[in-house]
Amino acid sequence: MINDTSDTSVDIDKELYPALIQCFFIIAVGYVAGQLNLLTRTQSTGLSRYISNFALPAVVFKNLVDLQFERVSWQFITSVLVAKTIVFLLTALLTGIGERPRNFASMGLHAIMASQSNDFALILPIIDAVYSQSHPDYGRYIYLLAPISLVILNPIGLLLIEIQKRLDDQKKHPNISISHRRQLIRKIFSNISRNPIVICTLLGVVFNRIFKEQLPNIMEHILTPVAQSFSATALFYLGLTMAGKLRRLHTHLVVTVFALSMIKLILFPLILRQAVFLFVKSTKGTLNNTIDFSNFGFLYGTAPTAPSVIFYVPESNAALQTIASTGLIFSTLLSIPIMLVSAKMINLRTLDIKLKQTYESMLIKTSYDVSMISLLCTIIVLVGFSLRYRLLRRSPIHKYTFIFVGLQMIYAIWTISIQYVQLPISGTASIVVDTGSILLALTTRSWATSISIALMISFCYSNERAHYFFWLYHLFGWLVPICTTLIIYYQSSIDRSRSESSMDTEKFGTVQTSASVCLLAICIIITSSNLLRIARRTYRLKQNASETQPLINEGSEYTDSQTTLRSLSIDLKPSEYSTQWLRHSVLVGLLNINAFVCISVLLWSLLTRNRDGVYYELQFLDTVLLHGQGIITFLVFALDADLLLPISRKIIKLLNRFGLKIEFSRNHTHCRHSENERPLDFTEKIRSNFIRYSIRTQSASGSVENIETTFNENEFCQWLVTNGHMENESIAHDYCQELVNKRQIICIDRTENENSQEFDNHWYAFSK
Numbered sequence: 001m002i003n004d005t006s007d008t009s010v011d012i013d014k015e016l017y018p019a020l021i022q023c024f025f026i027i028a029v030g031y032v033a034g035q036l037n038l039l040t041r042t043q044s045t046g047l048s049r050y051i052s053n054f055a056l057p058a059v060v061f062k063n064l065v066d067l068q069f070e071r072v073s074w075q076f077i078t079s080v081l082v083a084k085t086i087v088f089l090l091t092a093l094l095t096g097i098g099e100r101p102r103n104f105a106s107m108g109l110h111a112i113m114a115s116q117s118n119d120f121a122l123i124l125p126i127i128d129a130v131y132s133q134s135h136p137d138y139g140r141y142i143y144l145l146a147p148i149s150l151v152i153l154n155p156i157g158l159l160l161i162e163i164q165k166r167l168d169d170q171k172k173h174p175n176i177s178i179s180h181r182r183q184l185i186r187k188i189f190s191n192i193s194r195n196p197i198v199i200c201t202l203l204g205v206v207f208n209r210i211f212k213e214q215l216p217n218i219m220e221h222i223l224t225p226v227a228q229s230f231s232a233t234a235l236f237y238l239g240l241t242m243a244g245k246l247r248r249l250h251t252h253l254v255v256t257v258f259a260l261s262m263i264k265l266i267l268f269p270l271i272l273r274q275a276v277f278l279f280v281k282s283t284k285g286t287l288n289n290t291i292d293f294s295n296f297g298f299l300y301g302t303a304p305t306a307p308s309v310i311f312y313v314p315e316s317n318a319a320l321q322t323i324a325s326t327g328l329i330f331s332t333l334l335s336i337p338i339m340l341v342s343a344k345m346i347n348l349r350t351l352d353i354k355l356k357q358t359y360e361s362m363l364i365k366t367s368y369d370v371s372m373i374s375l376l377c378t379i380i381v382l383v384g385f386s387l388r389y390r391l392l393r394r395s396p397i398h399k400y401t402f403i404f405v406g407l408q409m410i411y412a413i414w415t416i417s418i419q420y421v422q423l424p425i426s427g428t429a430s431i432v433v434d435t436g437s438i439l440l441a442l443t444t445r446s447w448a449t450s451i452s453i454a455l456m457i458s459f460c461y462s463n464e465r466a467h468y469f470f471w472l473y474h475l476f477g478w479l480v481p482i483c484t485t486l487i488i489y490y491q492s493s494i495d496r497s498r499s500e501s502s503m504d505t506e507k508f509g510t511v512q513t514s515a516s517v518c519l520l521a522i523c524i525i526i527t528s529s530n531l532l533r534i535a536r537r538t539y540r541l542k543q544n545a546s547e548t549q550p551l552i553n554e555g556s557e558y559t560d561s562q563t564t565l566r567s568l569s570i571d572l573k574p575s576e577y578s579t580q581w582l583r584h585s586v587l588v589g590l591l592n593i594n595a596f597v598c599i600s601v602l603l604w605s606l607l608t609r610n611r612d613g614v615y616y617e618l619q620f621l622d623t624v625l626l627h628g629q630g631i632i633t634f635l636v637f638a639l640d641a642d643l644l645l646p647i648s649r650k651i652i653k654l655l656n657r658f659g660l661k662i663e664f665s666r667n668h669t670h671c672r673h674s675e676n677e678r679p680l681d682f683t684e685k686i687r688s689n690f691i692r693y694s695i696r697t698q699s700a701s702g703s704v705e706n707i708e709t710t711f712n713e714n715e716f717c718q719w720l721v722t723n724g725h726m727e728n729e730s731i732a733h734d735y736c737q738e739l740v741n742k743r744q745i746i747c748i749d750r751t752e753n754e755n756s757q758e759f760d761n762h763w764y765a766f767s768k
Helices: 006-035 041-066 074-098 104-115 119-131 136-172 178-193 196-210 217-242 251-279 288-301 307-312 318-345 353-386 389-394 396-418 427-460 463-468 470-494 509-551 557-607 613-627 629-638 641-657 667-676 678-697 704-709 713-722 729-741
Strands: 710-712 745-747 763-766
Touching (some): 006 119, 006 318, 041 119, 041 136, 041 196, 074 251, 074 509, 104 136, 104 251, 104 307, 104 318, 119 136, 119 217, 119 318, 136 178, 136 196, 136 307, 178 196, 217 307, 217 318, 251 288, 251 318, 251 557, 307 318, 353 396, 353 629, 396 427, 396 463, 396 613, 396 629, 427 557, 509 557, 557 613, 729 745
Antiparallel strands (some): 745 763
């Protein structure tokens, strides 16, 4: 079968690359403007309101009036609604299960971030570039898809956010009547009815019938320049909102936003594609219509999170604002390669014989190149682990991670070695090479699950119990993949009448695919359950630690000492091992996503023989992730100074022996002390000095108690910069929010209007 997409691919490249460069160049300009503080907060707020109240509504209204509704596939609209609803509810459910204490605001925000796409500013120009020749009407669907989130799903998320806010208020004011709840529902529906995008969507549908799908000439001249201003201003504002949001990163924040980004950019496109196959029916006896819509849905699903999620979070909730802003950055950056590859592969229907050989050669070369890098990364990690032999003896997690990284190194060496085998080879040698590759691949999957089991037992119970169940990790890590490989080999040897696989990467056909799917499904279920158990245990420990703190009584030294000891007993194990546990949890979570991509490819090849560009894209991604496990492990542990520090010392000692005089830098120790001493610095220096400053400067008519406990945010930030505690006022404002999150200061002037953008002039009080 001849592939007729080569000319189309060239034409798409001519449109796609300029569109991508245009979008991300404007975003970069906005980011630079934000970093240089070229626009004040008031100016940024004005730009945001122009985009949301004028430019975007003009775009929506103009295009809906001209839309030909009789040509719209409502089956495709239904499939997007179902897919978004599944992702929305799944994200909210997982957040509710994994986060303790349960926080409805987090459930609502995470669900909105995973389901709402940057429809108009980013994905629309790319869709126009990809489908400008084959399906120019696909761009108009964006104007019908956006209201799904704005009108149906986002109000549910906003309701959860408001419920959590009312629950927090109820703890302070227990007497909340039913009228307040009715007022809450009225407020949400009032916000929806006053949303300019919702209003223009309804007006666009109405005037579409009145004007008979043709916008009058006068209105065309009025709306066109306003609508044309949307794309550049929206992309510029997206870059502007990304500036200065990565200063306060911590591990829990990184894990949360990365998980949300993976749900939005990988899970959502896959679910949407399957929903299209379920709802969109074929026309004229062919699947071309269904396949085209499924590819369009997959490309639409790769769009990053919309910037408007930032405005759904109350200004008093700094923690959720940080998650929203950081998640926006992560999602946008991760979406760049995914959208690029998806757009290039989207029109690839079939592979002819010549192109199939080229594709398989590319997969083999890619696996070789990635394995070379992975080999180097695993060697560095193994050396770092070996130099920390004391930790290997004490911690079962490090011991089994050491075995797992060793397997990754062996797999990389095996993949590199078989590239030098001279072809053709005998049947026996071919079986050894194929079964060896399958066995090593399955073993790395099973050992990642074994690490998750050991991690859960060690974290939720004790290291002693984790040592006791050593047989369980080895049993699952070694025996299960060996048995699976033997089943694949013997079953394929018996079934000689099977048809030849369509790809050389599927050596044993259906038997290999089915067995691998079963093993991966077991690994994903076990690993996900263990990670959820660890997350719930983590929040329970934090909750217990926070509940211990109010027991301190300044009037009794005995009570003070006992409470301190009790707090230390709760926090001792997390403070000593939490960083390492978190790194191992991140590693296991990333490998679990790797397994999910692999099982998606295997299920596709098992259930259908229709393979298009999306399938080959996922297969290429699976190859890179499978052979790049060592790179993932290195990236997780490369941020650990304790891992790289012994290697640096050994290298410096070796260089000194050859006459190179190099002194070992101890900057990392200084930085660590600075981070640990920051709370002490606030308690003993910043708070006391600022109180003395307030007593000197404020009016003598105010009470001393009021002077010592209340202050203005702007004045406090200026004082921090003036006295050298912070570099600039932007960092000072971030530090002020950090103190609010730690409850060292309390906001005392919360206003009723949560939509106000003027949040830089609050009044605070020091916590007692």
